[in-house]
Amino acid sequence: MVMANPERAAALGARLLARAERGRDRAAMATSLRILGLAARELQEPALAAARLRRSIVVARDLPQLAAESRMSLALVLNDLGRPRAALREIDRALLALDGLPLARARMQHGILLRRLGRDGEALEAYGAALAAFRRHDDRLWQARALTNRGVLQAYRGSLAQARADLERAEQLYAELSLTSAVAQVQHNLGFVAAQGGDIVTALTWYDRADEQFRHSGRRPAEALIDRAELLLAARLLPEARQAARDAVELAGATRLGSLLPQARLLLAHAALAAGEPAEARQSARLARRAFERQQRGRWAVHARYLESLATARQRPDRLRALAAALDTAGWPEQALDARLRAAATGDTQALAELGAVRVRGPVRLRIRAWHALALHRLHRGDTAGAWRALRAGLRLLDQYRAALGATELRVLSSAEGGELAGMGMRLALVERSARQVLAWAERWRAATLRLPPGRPHDDPALARELAELRRVSAELAGYSSDAIRRARPLQRQRALEESIRRRTWRTATADGAVRSPGSVDEIVAGLGDRALVELVEQDGQLLGVVVADGRMRLRPLVAAAAVVPEMAALRFALRRLVLRYGSPASLAAADAAARHGLRQLDEWLLHPLAGLIGDRDLVVVPTGVLQALPWAGLPGLRGRSVTVAPSATAWARGAAAAGTPDGATVLVAAAQPEHAPGEVKALAELAPTARVLVGPDATVRATLAAIDGARLVHLAAHGEFRADNPLFSHIDLADGPLTVHDLTSLRRAPELVVLSACDTGLSAVHPGDELMGLTAALLRAGTRTLVASIGPVHDDATRTLMLGLHERLRLGADPAAALAAAQAAAPAEHWTTAYSFSCFGAGTA
Numbered sequence: 001m002v003m004a005n006p007e008r009a010a011a012l013g014a015r016l017l018a019r020a021e022r023g024r025d026r027a028a029m030a031t032s033l034r035i036l037g038l039a040a041r042e043l044q045e046p047a048l049a050a051a052r053l054r055r056s057i058v059v060a061r062d063l064p065q066l067a068a069e070s071r072m073s074l075a076l077v078l079n080d081l082g083r084p085r086a087a088l089r090e091i092d093r094a095l096l097a098l099d100g101l102p103l104a105r106a107r108m109q110h111g112i113l114l115r116r117l118g119r120d121g122e123a124l125e126a127y128g129a130a131l132a133a134f135r136r137h138d139d140r141l142w143q144a145r146a147l148t149n150r151g152v153l154q155a156y157r158g159s160l161a162q163a164r165a166d167l168e169r170a171e172q173l174y175a176e177l178s179l180t181s182a183v184a185q186v187q188h189n190l191g192f193v194a195a196q197g198g199d200i201v202t203a204l205t206w207y208d209r210a211d212e213q214f215r216h217s218g219r220r221p222a223e224a225l226i227d228r229a230e231l232l233l234a235a236r237l238l239p240e241a242r243q244a245a246r247d248a249v250e251l252a253g254a255t256r257l258g259s260l261l262p263q264a265r266l267l268l269a270h271a272a273l274a275a276g277e278p279a280e281a282r283q284s285a286r287l288a289r290r291a292f293e294r295q296q297r298g299r300w301a302v303h304a305r306y307l308e309s310l311a312t313a314r315q316r317p318d319r320l321r322a323l324a325a326a327l328d329t330a331g332w333p334e335q336a337l338d339a340r341l342r343a344a345a346t347g348d349t350q351a352l353a354e355l356g357a358v359r360v361r362g363p364v365r366l367r368i369r370a371w372h373a374l375a376l377h378r379l380h381r382g383d384t385a386g387a388w389r390a391l392r393a394g395l396r397l398l399d400q401y402r403a404a405l406g407a408t409e410l411r412v413l414s415s416a417e418g419g420e421l422a423g424m425g426m427r428l429a430l431v432e433r434s435a436r437q438v439l440a441w442a443e444r445w446r447a448a449t450l451r452l453p454p455g456r457p458h459d460d461p462a463l464a465r466e467l468a469e470l471r472r473v474s475a476e477l478a479g480y481s482s483d484a485i486r487r488a489r490p491l492q493r494q495r496a497l498e499e500s501i502r503r504r505t506w507r508t509a510t511a512d513g514a515v516r517s518p519g520s521v522d523e524i525v526a527g528l529g530d531r532a533l534v535e536l537v538e539q540d541g542q543l544l545g546v547v548v549a550d551g552r553m554r555l556r557p558l559v560a561a562a563a564v565v566p567e568m569a570a571l572r573f574a575l576r577r578l579v580l581r582y583g584s585p586a587s588l589a590a591a592d593a594a595a596r597h598g599l600r601q602l603d604e605w606l607l608h609p610l611a612g613l614i615g616d617r618d619l620v621v622v623p624t625g626v627l628q629a630l631p632w633a634g635l636p637g638l639r640g641r642s643v644t645v646a647p648s649a650t651a652w653a654r655g656a657a658a659a660g661t662p663d664g665a666t667v668l669v670a671a672a673q674p675e676h677a678p679g680e681v682k683a684l685a686e687l688a689p690t691a692r693v694l695v696g697p698d699a700t701v702r703a704t705l706a707a708i709d710g711a712r713l714v715h716l717a718a719h720g721e722f723r724a725d726n727p728l729f730s731h732i733d734l735a736d737g738p739l740t741v742h743d744l745t746s747l748r749r750a751p752e753l754v755v756l757s758a759c760d761t762g763l764s765a766v767h768p769g770d771e772l773m774g775l776t777a778a779l780l781r782a783g784t785r786t787l788v789a790s791i792g793p794v795h796d797d798a799t800r801t802l803m804l805g806l807h808e809r810l811r812l813g814a815d816p817a818a819a820l821a822a823a824q825a826a827a828p829a830e831h832w833t834t835a836y837s838f839s840c841f842g843a844g845t846a
Contacts, residue, residue, distance in 0.1 A: 082258020471737025519650030664712025720758030
């Protein structure tokens with residue numbers, strides 16, 4: 001009953017204790033106190049559990065078997081409290097007084113203590129011997145416990161198949177015994193096994209399944225928080241990982257779980273380092289190390305010492321090599337490899353030589369880093385061709401890893417795993433001074449998720465319900481725009497729904513189809529024709545431009561990347577003020593001057609050094625970093641010119657070469673707001689009499705998705721919002737609420753050409769590898785060839801004029817990029833900020 005319902009067991013134990021005390025039955029008193037102690041442990045009150053179990057031992061001082069059984073339980077509680085040596089003393093005394101089945105149970109618990117102290121081989125022997133006894137006595141409950149503990153230990157040792165087999169059998173036994181809380185703990189451990197193998201999606205599925213039961217019972221073990229935080233860290237979900245680690249520290253501290261508290265602090269140190277907070281990381285690692293040393297847990301102390309070292313300002317290569325050796329001995333292979341790579345990055349020849357012993361095996365993230373290590377070692381030996389082979393092998397493995405994730409967010413964030421490989425490859429290409437090699441390597445890593453088959457969620461009714469409720473809550477919030485008190489509750493509900501939708505898509509999105517190979521330089525050159533390509537690359541703080549024109553490739557240095565960031569911020573601030581009319585006439589005049597200066601300065605930095613190579617050709621631009629949000633068409637050197645902004649040259653070439661769908665429908669959609677939207681769409685409908693038109697209340701999310709699925713041309717006029725805090729909830733406001741990025745994943749066939757007549761719809765969050773998340777990125781990922789969208793706020797009347805000019809030229813047969821350039825050139829001078837806020841993304845063709 002303690003496992004099934006500890007509250008009920010505690011209540012029954014209290015009644016039994018009262019009865020035993022009245023009858024002066026010391027055996028019943030000792031047993032009742034043990035029940036109360038075990039129930040307190042299950043309810044995460046280890047100090048109370050220890051007090052009750054000690055009292056049970058005192059009461060049973062003349063009853064050796066009962067006293068030994070209480071010592072056996074006390075040993076586990078002392079271990080929870082972070083006192084493993086005291087725990088061993090108690091279990092040793094229990095082992096001397098027990099025989100038969102109770103002795104087997106004590107041996108199993110002895111194994112738990114040995115594992116905590118890092119004596120894994122002895123622990124395995126203890127589990128095996130105990131399990132054999134439980135099977136002889138047909139003790140299914142303790143079989144399940146032994147299998148669970150052995151399964152977790154096997155997972156730590158990397159024996160994942162054996163771990164899975166043990167845990168699946170334990171799950172079956174607990175289910176037969178109707179112990180739902182124990183089933184949940186085993187399911188969580190199955191998630192841990194998947195996480196150890198690098199299978200993030202399966203791990204999330206198991207963790208979420210177990211969490212449902214934990215929430216139902218009101219008891220979420222600290223171990224569950226620690227394991228989830230570790231998984232989120234592996235998935236590069238850094239804010240979520242850091243919060244989960246803090247929650248684990250708080251829970252372990254509040255419940256005085258001394259054995260788990262340093263593990264939670266160790267994980268918090270990891271998360272703080274990843275978030276760029278070395279002071280917090282150093283403090284957490286130091287506290288963890290001291291606790292591990294007090295508990296004589298040497299294996300864990302080595303890990304904490306390493307993190308403490310990483311959080312210091314300077315790391316000596318000899319110190320890193322010594323730590324790597326200690327980490328290897330303690331059984332931390334990933335951390336040992338990381339230490340050697342850091343030492344090698346300083347140029348330490350001994351560390352570079354040691355990398356030759358690295359083996360490409362283990363979880364996929366470790367294998368990716370192993371390829372980087374081998375590339376460094378081969379380059380150190382003078383084997384440049386071998387180094388290139390290792391780098392390519394590492395990125396191929398990363399492609400396979402990303403494809404298996406399914407969910408867009410996880411794929412985009414996982415690209416950071418290839419950062420070291422990509423950086424090393426780019427440095428090699430620059431050493432060779434080959435523009436062709438620089439372009440080829442830039443394309444190998446850039447926006448690589450676009451080469452993957454689209455990730456789509458399963459037909460999940462729960463996801464559909466949550467998206468529908470999110471629309472309802474968002475509409476409710478819009479109605480309370482000026483009432484902070486009435487907004488509080490729906491705002492809280494909106495945040496909860498968004499978090500639930502994110503978590504659901506992490507584990508339910510799947511992808512069908514093969515990973516497309518990286519594009520070849522010849523494929524890109526052949527597709528350009530008379531156009532020119534400018535691909536921007538940032539390496540070691542320097543922006544470089546690769547220009548392809550007339551079949552020739554050139555490489556030019558441009559400007560320090562650090563100079564571009566403040567200039568872009570000032571430009572975007574000035575453009576925003578001009579469109580939204582913030583300030584006095586004098587301040588708006590100053591903003592106009594600042595915006596024009598910023599565009600001239602960026603033109604001078606980015607285009608002037610390339611002007612002789614580009615000439616007056618139509619242009620394909622592949623930006624990097626903050627330049628993804630630059631209004632390229634507004635640069636003085638590009639005004640009136642056809643400009644296509646692409647996430648990668650490969651994506652552009654393949655989109656431009658794709659066959660169009662001339663027989664597809666034209667769909668025009670306008671929400672009731674902004675006020676110009678219905679009039680804009682009605683005017684466009686006169687240019688396209690056969691178009692399907694959805695206006696005002698007819699423009700619901702469901703109707704819009706059904707209409708645009710497989711369409712040739714889609715025009716959406718509405719309010720738009722880019723969510724920098726949560727890019728996959730960037731949206732367009734329709735009649736019944738927001739059409740989000742998550743809604744777009746339900747499209748079976750993305751529309752070919754999309755025009756988003758709304759503010760900020762061309763903005764994207766930029767992640768390592770220039771991986772993008774936002775509305776425009778989502779449509780390109782789904783298969784849309786070309787989009788016209790804005791990278792800032794736009795003025796209603798100016799937008800209407802621009803859109804009519806754009807569609808008039810499209811109707812006459814112009815490609816979207818050329819049609820937009822001509823419409824921008826024809827826009828009234830006072831509309832310049834809105835006109836040049838729009839860019840043509842993707843292939844630029846229809």
